[in-house]
């Protein structure tokens with residue numbers, strides 16, 4: 339077993355660690371306060387090649403493997419969880435487009451994502467269903483060489499900043515999950531409106547609803563095959579779940595490290611509070627858990643890079659990493675006393691932000707359904 343990173347990965351991690359500290363962290367609360375997409379930071383991320391991290395070189399990207407992409411997520415989230423979250427969504431959509439879109443779509447959109455000039459969203463969720471994604475109602479009806487889309491999609495991250503969004507719609511309502519098709523929908527088409535949400539956290543990820551009213555999509559804007567969205571597009575979610583896990587672990591890790599420093603500097607009863615077991619032990623526990631989960635996430639990404647099955651592992655990352663990261667950040671907030679509760683420290687925002695990932699891309703229950711199916715076999719769960 340070899341747990342070491344390659345020289346290129348080590349250089350990337352070092353560079354991003356400095357970038358996160360100097361460029362992202364000082365502005366972390368800006369997008370949160372303004373509830374706006376962090377355009378300035380996004381531009382800087384594009385300049386160092388991050389917005390094209392998993393885009394093939396021929397389209398202007400870096401074509402990084404899964405593990406390297408995970409390391410990028412982990413480092414960026416230490417500086418700005420929203421910037422990492424926005425990148426995660428682009429990585430997910432790029433993976434979908436790479437595998438399932440035709441050359442016209444790829445050459446039109448991938449270079450623009452790589453250079454940071456365009457932002458894409460992806461939406462499956464609707465007002466009536468999220469976990470039960472097969473129950474979506476949004477309709478796409480074929481008319482000549484176009485599809486006419488109607489429906490309401492909800493909870494779309496980045497939708498308020500998006501130039502286009504991948505929409506899941508029913509082309510054959512009688513076929514259940516096998517009647518769902520993915521479309522790339524440019525947001526400037528007639529018949530599209532959007533509504534922004536006011537969220538607890540991840541406010542820079544500008545979530546919202548999108549309403550489709552007789553929106554005409556050319557048939558070449560289908561992603562994958564008609565009726566194939568569940569089978570073809572959703573494979574990418576195994577990947578995004580591991581990346582989300584590492585994002586949460588990165589936010590927890592930097593918070594734990596900040597808390598170690600704080601506990602050495604803050605005195606009570608004539609000594610640094612680090613000398614109290616009540617302070618040191620929770621930090622020791624959270625650091626241990628964080629380290630164990632990082633190994634799980636790296637291993638899961640490694641499985642993907644080897645072309646080995648990784649669905650169960652992705653879901654293990656999805657429920658555990660956000661939940662234990664929330665617990666770690668919460669405990670670190672308490673260890674900062676009343677200061678932790680103010681926005682003078684980034685901890686309260688990290689707590690609000692990371693909670694979003696307990697739900698986004700599937701709840702813990704949804705993840706445990708996937709794991710249970712893997713463990714018991716489909717006939718037994």
Ligand SMILES: Cc1cc2nc3c(=O)[nH]c(=O)nc-3n(C[C@H](O)[C@H](O)[C@H](O)COP(=O)(O)OP(=O)(O)OC[C@H]3O[C@@H](n4cnc5c(N)ncnc54)[C@H](O)[C@@H]3O)c2cc1C
Nearest residue numbers: 461462463467468469493494495694697698699700701703
């Ligand atoms: C920050 C954030 C970002 C998001 N970004 C996106 C996005 O970009 N695109 C997008 O399409 N969606 C997005 N979502 C939506 C997210 O994927 C859904 O919220 C999630 O899948 C859950 O769906 P729901 O909210 O409809 O809850 P429901 O499916 O209604 O579930 C409600 C509760 O019931 C539980 N439950 C449901 N079914 C079962 C079951 N079979 N067994 C046990 N428990 C069950 C759930 O776990 C949950 O606790 C985002 C959500 C958040 C919070």
